[in-house]
Amino acid sequence: MLTFPSCKINLGLRITEKRSDGFHNLQSCFYPVSWGDVLEIIPADKFSFSSSGLLIPGDLQGNLCVRAYSLLKADVDLPPVQMHLHKLVPIGAGLGGGSADAAFVLRSLNEQFGLGLSVSQLEDYARQLGSDCAFFIQNRPLYCVEKGDVFSEIPLDLTGYHIVLVYPNLAISTAEAYAGVRPRQPEISLSEQLQMPIDSWRDTVHNDFEDSLFPRYPVLAQIKQQLYEAGAVYASMSGSGSTVYGIFNTPIVTPNQFSAYRVWKGEL
Template sequence: MICFPNAKINIGLNIVEKREDGFHNIESVFYPIKWCDALEAVKSDSFEFKSTGLEIPGDSENNLIVKAYKLLEKHIPNGTAPKIHLHKVIPMGAGLGGGSADGAFALKLLNELFNCGVKMTQLQKLAAELGSDCPFFIENKPVYCYDRGIKFENIDLDLSGNYMVCVNPGIHISTAEAYGSITPRKPKENLTQLITNPLSEWKSSIFNDFEEPLSKKYPLIKDIKNGLYDLGATYASMTGSGSTVYGIFKTKPDLQNQFQQFSVYEGKL
């Protein structure tokens, strides 16, 4: 059985306050895009995990796919286990939620493969144990996200028909580095209201709190954003804690051999 964990972008990202538990309360709009990894699982008598494609740093025991299996293990019939193969395409540490998607999709895939019968709401709770962005990928639809990134409200936002370009310059920005660059503050305007405005108005009203301080440290982020606007983007922004920058276009842009040294995704929304 195979599935294709997809990335997401943040449309706006406000860091509202630091919590007593050390996390931060945020608000953002999460929107799924079609930049995907490939994840396959088959039934076996022993557990095995391997990956190809982009090299994944660190111990495989800390991989969210392995953790997802361990969370579901008690629901899997005795004497069976999955062999899992991940082909990694989505850049890591890029603000795209690729690792979170892999973990969440693994929960869904194993639940279906082994007929575990775990309901959607319980899968979301398990996904929250994996990480803050993970529950989003269970339903995998546009939402307004708040709290520490695990609470959602449905929103009416449909960007289909537009064209997306994502550019990842390969700058790995850790969560600690990103949060260390900002001072939390409550936003002056309501993000759920701002996204109802025409896309052409987003440029002057919807921002990512991480973008300005990180662009000062890594000017390439701003250069890419300006380059996307020069190509005709209606809206462009850094996503998540960086360093990927995306542009939303009305029609397919001619990239004119730009960004060739970077990882680039382009396609319809």
């Protein structure tokens, strides 16, 4: 089975409080974007995992795809498979690429071998792999709270808008990003702000990670400003960085300043 795990952007990201378990509660809207990896899973005599494309750090047992297979196999009778991931989405980019890969492993195994697991069950497995993973089970716009793994509906549709993702060849770890945040409760919930016209988001819809990461990595603020200068109706850093995106009414020619970066353009 061949699938194409897509990434996501965060439309706003408010860090509201630190939890007793060491994680943070947040408010965000996760929105899927078509930039993705390529995942193939086929039956085999013994389990194997291989990858191509971008280098995936860490050992085999720590790989999210391998962990997803092992997690499911501990509860259901799964045959061995040969799994290959062609990695295209940058790592440490705030796009949830690794989380998407893990979630798509769960989805693919469930479909390929007729396991009959519900969306809710798949989300419960995904939550054990990472805070972003559960979102990619449904892989549609959702309002996310708590660790980013509790969802509710949000009437938000950006169909027809165009997006440019700019990855400045800079990986930011989640630990580094969270080390600089100062949790606070917003006066107006992010869900209310996102109901306003997109033209108003520039002044209201904020990613709290920008407050500490932009001074540390000035290139991120520079890219955001350049996207606005290119005509973006809204621009922001995604997740805990370092990808910065711009949303446009029409397709654009990418500014020359981005020629040294990894850029993806598409339609939402």
